Amino acid sequence: MSRPRRGPRRGYIDLDAGQLHYREAGEGEVLLLLHQTPSSSLQWEAAYPLLEAAGVRVLAPDTPGYGMSDPLSGRPSADAYAGAALALLDALDVPRATVLGHHTGAVTACELGRAHPERVSRLVLNGVPYFTAEQRARYLGRLPERAPEIREDGSQLLEPWERRLRVTTGYTDLRAMxxxxxxxxxxxxxxxxxxxxxxEYDLEAALRQLAVPALLLTNTGEDLYRVTCRARDAHPDLSYVELEGGTHDIVDEQPGAWVAAVLDFMRG
Structure with a gap:
C-alpha cells in the first residue's frame, strides 16, 4: 500500500560543478522560487501548500552553495546563479515560468529575466537590494575573506543567532528564526x-533593460523596504505592492497575504 506524500517532492540535477537540489510541489502554471542568502528552498515551506492548492507548480532550487546544493566553481555571480536556475528549467522541460526571487534571489531572478526574457513570463522581485554603486562597493569591502574559525568553546555557534537577532528586529516567528x-x-x-x-551586480542597469512584466514586492517591516521603495521611485513602469509589517521572514509570518499578492500578479 502506498503511503501518502507529505510536502514537496525533492530531487537533484547535475551541473558542471556538482548537483543542484530542488523542491517541487503542485501542478499547473510554473512558478520558480529563488531564495535569499543564506537560506534554502525551505524558505517557502509555508507557501508550498497554498500555491499547490491554487493550481501552481512550484519549483524551488537551493542556490548553489546553500541548502543541499553543491557550490559553483569560481567566483559567485548573478549570471552564474541565473545559469543554474535556467539549467533546472531545462532539465525539467519547462519552456517558460514566472520567476520570483527574494533578496539575493531577486538579483538572480532579474538577471534571468534580463538575459533570457523568452524563458520568463513574469518577474516578481521581493525585497530588492537596490543599492547605489558606492553602497555596493562599501558592503563588498566588509565581507570576510575566509570562513569563521572553529573555536573550542563553541562560541562560533552562537554568532549566527546573535547576528540574525540584530537584522530581524520585531520578529514573530521563532521557528523561522x-x-x-x-x-x-x-x-x-x-x-x-x-x-x-x-x-557586484548592477541592479539599476539591469532593471532598465528588462523586457518582461515585473513586480516589486515588499513589506514595511523588512530590512530592504526603503531601498525597494527607491527602486519603485526610479522605475515607475514596474508594478509595486507592499504588505504591512513583517520582517524578511514574511513568507512564514504572512503566508496567505504573500501568496495572494503573488497570484494576483501572476494571473492579473
Missing part, C-alpha cells in the same frame, strides 16, 4: 558567496 540560523551554520564555508553576487 531557528530554521534560518541552522541554515547559516550549514554553509559556513560559502555563506558569503551570495552577498558577493549581489554587491
Amino acid at each position: 531557528t530554521r534560518c540560523v541552522i541554515e547559516m551554520l550549514q554553509v559556513r564555508e560559502t555563506e558569503w558567496y551570495g552577498y558577493i553576487a549581489v554587491f
Whole structure:
C-alpha cells in the first residue's frame, strides 16, 4: 500500500560543478522560487501548500552553495546563479515560468529575466537590494575573506543567532528564526558567496533593460523596504505592492497575504 506524500517532492540535477537540489510541489502554471542568502528552498515551506492548492507548480532550487546544493566553481555571480536556475528549467522541460526571487534571489531572478526574457513570463522581485554603486562597493569591502574559525568553546555557534537577532528586529516567528540560523551554520564555508553576487551586480542597469512584466514586492517591516521603495521611485513602469509589517521572514509570518499578492500578479 502506498503511503501518502507529505510536502514537496525533492530531487537533484547535475551541473558542471556538482548537483543542484530542488523542491517541487503542485501542478499547473510554473512558478520558480529563488531564495535569499543564506537560506534554502525551505524558505517557502509555508507557501508550498497554498500555491499547490491554487493550481501552481512550484519549483524551488537551493542556490548553489546553500541548502543541499553543491557550490559553483569560481567566483559567485548573478549570471552564474541565473545559469543554474535556467539549467533546472531545462532539465525539467519547462519552456517558460514566472520567476520570483527574494533578496539575493531577486538579483538572480532579474538577471534571468534580463538575459533570457523568452524563458520568463513574469518577474516578481521581493525585497530588492537596490543599492547605489558606492553602497555596493562599501558592503563588498566588509565581507570576510575566509570562513569563521572553529573555536573550542563553541562560541562560533552562537554568532549566527546573535547576528540574525540584530537584522530581524520585531520578529514573530521563532521557528523561522531557528530554521534560518541552522541554515547559516550549514554553509559556513560559502555563506558569503551570495552577498558577493549581489554587491557586484548592477541592479539599476539591469532593471532598465528588462523586457518582461515585473513586480516589486515588499513589506514595511523588512530590512530592504526603503531601498525597494527607491527602486519603485526610479522605475515607475514596474508594478509595486507592499504588505504591512513583517520582517524578511514574511513568507512564514504572512503566508496567505504573500501568496495572494503573488497570484494576483501572476494571473492579473
